[in-house]
Amino acid sequence: MSQSRDRIFATLRKGLPAGADDAARRAAVAERIGQHPRNLMPKRAQLPHAEQVALFTAKAEALTVTVDSVASEQDVPGKIADYLARHNLPSHLRVSPDPLLQNLPWHERPLLQVDYGPGRSQDLVSVTPAFAGIAETGTLMLHSASNTPTTLHFVPDHHLVVMYESQITGTLEEAFQRLRDKLGSVENWPRTVNLVTGPSRTADIEGVPVLGAHGPRRLHIVLISDGPASQQS
Amino acid sequence: MSMTITAQDFEANASKALRDPNLRKAMDIIGGAMASRRVDAASALPEFEALRDEGVKIKNHVLAHIDLYLEKFEEQLTKRGGRLHWCRTPREARETILALCRSRNAKTVTKGKSMVTEEIGLNGFLEQHGIQPVETDLGEYIIQLAHEPPSHIIGPALHKTREQIAQLFEDHHPDYELPNAPGVKAGPRSTDPQTLVTEARAVLRDRYFQADVGITGANFLIAETGATVIVTNEGNGDLTQSLPKMHIVVSSIEKVIPNLEDLSTILRILARSATGQEMSVYTTLSCGPKRPEDPDGPEEFHVVLLDNGRSEMLGTALQPLLRCIRCGACMNNCPVYHSVGGHAYGWVYPGPIGAALDPHMIGLETARHLPNASTFCGKCEEVCPMRIPLPSIMRWWREQAHERKIGPALPRWGVEAWAFAAKHPWLYRLSTRIAVAALNMMSKGKGRFAKLPLASGWTNGRDLPAPQSAETFMAQYKKRKH
Numbered sequence: 001m002s003q004s005r006d007r008i009f010a011t012l013r014k015g016l017p018a019g020a021d022d023a024a025r026r027a028a029v030a031e032r033i034g035q036h037p038r039n040l041m042p043k044r045a046q047l048p049h050a051e052q053v054a055l056f057t058a059k060a061e062a063l064t065v066t067v068d069s070v071a072s073e074q075d076v077p078g079k080i081a082d083y084l085a086r087h088n089l090p091s092h093l094r095v096s097p098d099p100l101l102q103n104l105p106w107h108e109r110p111l112l113q114v115d116y117g118p119g120r121s122q123d124l125v126s127v128t129p130a131f132a133g134i135a136e137t138g139t140l141m142l143h144s145a146s147n148t149p150t151t152l153h154f155v156p157d158h159h160l161v162v163m164y165e166s167q168i169t170g171t172l173e174e175a176f177q178r179l180r181d182k183l184g185s186v187e188n189w190p191r192t193v194n195l196v197t198g199p200s201r202t203a204d205i206e207g208v209p210v211l212g213a214h215g216p217r218r219l220h221i222v223l224i225s226d227g228p229a230s231q232q233s
Numbered sequence: 234m235s236m237t238i239t240a241q242d243f244e245a246n247a248s249k250a251l252r253d254p255n256l257r258k259a260m261d262i263i264g265g266a267m268a269s270r271r272v273d274a275a276s277a278l279p280e281f282e283a284l285r286d287e288g289v290k291i292k293n294h295v296l297a298h299i300d301l302y303l304e305k306f307e308e309q310l311t312k313r314g315g316r317l318h319w320c321r322t323p324r325e326a327r328e329t330i331l332a333l334c335r336s337r338n339a340k341t342v343t344k345g346k347s348m349v350t351e352e353i354g355l356n357g358f359l360e361q362h363g364i365q366p367v368e369t370d371l372g373e374y375i376i377q378l379a380h381e382p383p384s385h386i387i388g389p390a391l392h393k394t395r396e397q398i399a400q401l402f403e404d405h406h407p408d409y410e411l412p413n414a415p416g417v418k419a420g421p422r423s424t425d426p427q428t429l430v431t432e433a434r435a436v437l438r439d440r441y442f443q444a445d446v447g448i449t450g451a452n453f454l455i456a457e458t459g460a461t462v463i464v465t466n467e468g469n470g471d472l473t474q475s476l477p478k479m480h481i482v483v484s485s486i487e488k489v490i491p492n493l494e495d496l497s498t499i500l501r502i503l504a505r506s507a508t509g510q511e512m513s514v515y516t517t518l519s520c521g522p523k524r525p526e527d528p529d530g531p532e533e534f535h536v537v538l539l540d541n542g543r544s545e546m547l548g549t550a551l552q553p554l555l556r557c558i559r560c561g562a563c564m565n566n567c568p569v570y571h572s573v574g575g576h577a578y579g580w581v582y583p584g585p586i587g588a589a590l591d592p593h594m595i596g597l598e599t600a601r602h603l604p605n606a607s608t609f610c611g612k613c614e615e616v617c618p619m620r621i622p623l624p625s626i627m628r629w630w631r632e633q634a635h636e637r638k639i640g641p642a643l644p645r646w647g648v649e650a651w652a653f654a655a656k657h658p659w660l661y662r663l664s665t666r667i668a669v670a671a672l673n674m675m676s677k678g679k680g681r682f683a684k685l686p687l688a689s690g691w692t693n694g695r696d697l698p699a700p701q702s703a704e705t706f707m708a709q710y711k712k713r714k715h
Contacts, residue, residue, distance in 0.1 A: 011544035012299055012303075015545070016548065017297070032492060042279070043280070118529040151529045154468050189459075192530070196514065197513065200466070200468040200514060202466055202467045204372035206262050206263065206426065212434065213469070214371075214434055
């Protein structure tokens with residue numbers, strides 16, 4: 001296999017312009033990876049934070065995502081119970097073992113059965129946090145970690161996301177930069193980063209868009225208002 | 234052992250396709266829709282054209298540094314606990330994947346959509362060795378049931394009508410029970426797409442959990458983090474890669490890009506060009522196996538990276554093809570593709586990108602018809618997010634075929650005779666004068682020919698217009714000038 005590697009690289013190098021300056025090429029690559037300069041970003045999402053939140057909500061809703069805005073963590077279990085009732089769903093929730101979600105006042109809704117862990121085939125409804133929301137396209141950024149199993153994003157029929165307004169950014173680039181800042185180093189990069197834009201869909205039969213192909217049929221976001229990130233401790 | 238090639242029979246394939254009523258119906262339905270969704274999405278983003286230029290710049294930069302970015306990708310992937318397998322040929326890639334599956338005693342392999350696995354003929358090979366591949370992308374699942382190759386790179390079953398799909402489901406899961414009425418069999422099946430999607434979802438659900446290995450493709454490889462990226466709408470690729478113990482990514486070397494900013498830029502043009510969405514539903518970056526503290530994810534992560542002639546394209550007239558991000562816009566906007574469908578092209582990549590790429594990958598002798606399967610309307614280049622000069626590359630292949638004397642001699646002699654005459658004006662005028670007068674006389678004033686010797690290729694399908702005057706254009710022009 002290393003023989004194949006050598007031959008592939010030899011052919012590639014033969015195809016490069018003759019006399020290519022290798023030191024300069026290496027420097028260019030190191031700089032692009034190290035500095036990761038931003039390319040052109042659409043103006044659409046370069047807005048004050050409150051307008052980014054509004055854009056995020058509008059973009060998500062256009063994709064059939066439902067968004068509940070709440071004033072504080074205290075209101076979350078009630079909104080989730082309402083969601084289950086609205087869709088005639090059983091009261092069982094499979095939840096990410098994440099501090100935000102573990103500390104919600106679930107006991108105020110005693111009929112809700114809450115348990116924590118990765119997604120299983122029998123789970124109908126999952127509740128997870130998100131890492132960021134991207135206003136430009138109404139996209140969620142989620143990533144794998146000890147307290148955020150990836151399978152909860154894909155296995156259940158209904159994916160419910162609890163997040164703060166301060167997690168909403170304008171562009172994809174800003175969200176990636178926040179992830180870099182949080183991780184500190186690429187060495188800590190998670191196994192997966194999921195960008196989720198609306199519920200699962202397909203257009204594989206005669207090009208007709210249909211929701212609920214293999215992933216969640218519905219995506220619901222409970223947005224806790226807390227102002228822009230700059231005002232958070 | 235790769236996918237059966239029928240590109241050499243393009244002419245026969247195309248005539249057959251033109252007479253296939255189901256194909257006509259399917260192509261008419263998707264015809265305008267795919268192209269107009271792209272137009273709507275592009276015009277809703279003022280920066281769209283500028284973003285295409287940015288995309289071209291990124292890919293050109295990558296191609297000038299591709300060896301170094303691939304090294305960097307390998308280094309980062311390895312640090313995250315993944316393994317990279319370099320494969321020059323389809324055979325090497327198949328053997329590598331088989332060995333990996335055997336190391337897990339795999340019986341069932343779920344698969345996300347991957348054109349590179351079509352390129353290497355993976356499914357047939359795994360079946361021959363006792364491993365059952367299960368396609369999970371709805372379109373791929375449908376054509377797997379039908380034992381057909383994909384006809385479109387992002388909508389593999391777009392050549393099928395809903396009635397044909399309902400019949401396939403009836404043939405393959407007649408015992409399927411309606412989700413809201415256990416014990417009630419589904420037949421006779423509804424042809425409603427929503428109902429058919431629900432059935433496929435239910436049938437494939439258990440397969441994800443039973444699979445020993447999950448195989449996906451990759452749209453991008455990010456050098457900065459060592460991650461592979463898939464872009465999907467259904468979520469099947471994510472179930473495929475997060476439930477089994479082993480995740481194998483099968484991709485090719487030109488998919489490497491520098492960093493997350495470059496990914497962000499290219500994503501903005503990819504979905505808009507492909508389906509007219511602003512963003513596909515699921516874009517997933519994956520690198521390495523589950524971390525020790527992770528509650529789910531695969532225990533092993535392998536990337537099988539195929540060359541298959543791509544490295545030889547660098548520094549040649551074909552280099553711009555390495556910018557392709559496989560969005561399918563060129564086929565969605567191609568009049569020839571819309572007339573004959575994807576199967577007529579006879580290999581993995583149909584449409585204009587196939588007409589430009591396939592002669593390199595399966596040989597010009599075999600694929601010589603494909604660069605001719607074009608009206609040269611230029612629409613493919615106009616919509617290509619990476620601005621690949623597809624018509625120029627097809628023209629380049631035509632020149633190659635002429636120079637290398639590939640294909641029948643008669644058209645070549647014809648072209649050479651014409652070229653000789655065109656370079657000698659007196660000869661050209663003399664011969665056109667004779668030809669115009671003769672044709673005008675032979676048409677007996679009808680103005681058209683239903684049949685004409687040596688022109689059956691034209692007249693079998695329609696009448697050939699006859700010269701409307703006994704004099705050539707030049708003769709008439711000279712007369713009127715005075």
